[in-house]
Amino acid sequence: MYRHASRLLIRSSSSSASGGRAAAAAAGPRAAFSTDVPAPATEDTGFVEAWRKVAPSLEPPKTPSAFMKPRPPTPSSIPSKLTVNFVLPYQSEISNKEVDMVIIPATTGQMGVLPGHVATIAELKPGLLSVHEGNEVNKYFVSSGFAFIHANSFADIVAVEAVPLDRIDSSLVQKGLADFTQKLNSATTDLEKAEAQIGVDVHSALNAALTG
Structure with missing residues (x-):
């Protein structure tokens, strides 16, 4: 459900997503x-x-x-930029891009990563991933995944699903949150409660990303 929730809330049609995947496939193998x-x-x-x-x-x-x-190799001095790779199962969103900082939605809380960050592996939860480069900030909603922060100021971020934040329809998020909250209140079995709770958690994270 984490993987598919954000897809249902995208404004653009599925054809544009298919086109993006086809373009990624035509571009050849991913960057190392x-x-x-x-x-x-x-x-x-x-x-x-x-x-x-x-x-x-x-x-x-x-x-x-x-x-x-x-x-x-770990450089002797802290570099001025953080090199980021951000990939999904079907395409690469960011490849070897030098940025100032990324903020990732780790299960332990929002985690800012700057050049020289200690080597870390962080599990991702549904939430906002932001990539900062000068005055430009690119924001994505990610469903889940992992971030691998290396001692040489490289960050490899792997997400199951991700959507640019500006492509998410806030009205659909509000409707989904209301629907899953109602399902949670009326659930009678453990399975129904678990499925409804996942829906509430994902839509709450989407709502927080849009309003925050």
């Missing part, structure tokens, strides 16, 4: 994330040595470290 740095496979030397003592005639199996890439 900041963690996609080329590096040769590494061995867990301790495990390999222990394996060869026990089974010298057998090749040691691969361990997780053999498939892991090293962390991206």
Whole structure:
């Protein structure tokens, strides 16, 4: 329900969304994330040595470290900009863009991310994501996802669904909130209550994003 709620509240027709997805597909593969740095496979030397003592005639199996890439380098000084990647399952909204700050709706509360932010993984909840670049602020409503903040001032934000805030119809949000509140009050089973509560939570977050 998180994923589809914002889609139902978009002013534009579904054809424009389909066109955006087709354009994204035609643009080719996504830009590399900041963690996609080329590096040769590494061995867990301790495990390999222990394996060869026990089974010298057998090749040691691969361990997780053999498939892991090293962390991206951390600059010696804090850069002036934060590099942001913001992607959805079907398209890239922002690719390697240098900005001043992003504010993400983490489950622990609104979290501002500036250049030099400590490395963090944050789960996203339905809410407002804002990208600040000078005097320009781009706002999106996101349903859920994760934000990966790296020590080298890169931020990779992955959302299940996201909609530019200016494309959301506030009258439909108010109607949806009233409908789900009524369903919650009249629910008789745990399933009905859970579904109605999700609807109330999503529409309340949408309303807060629009009025805040």
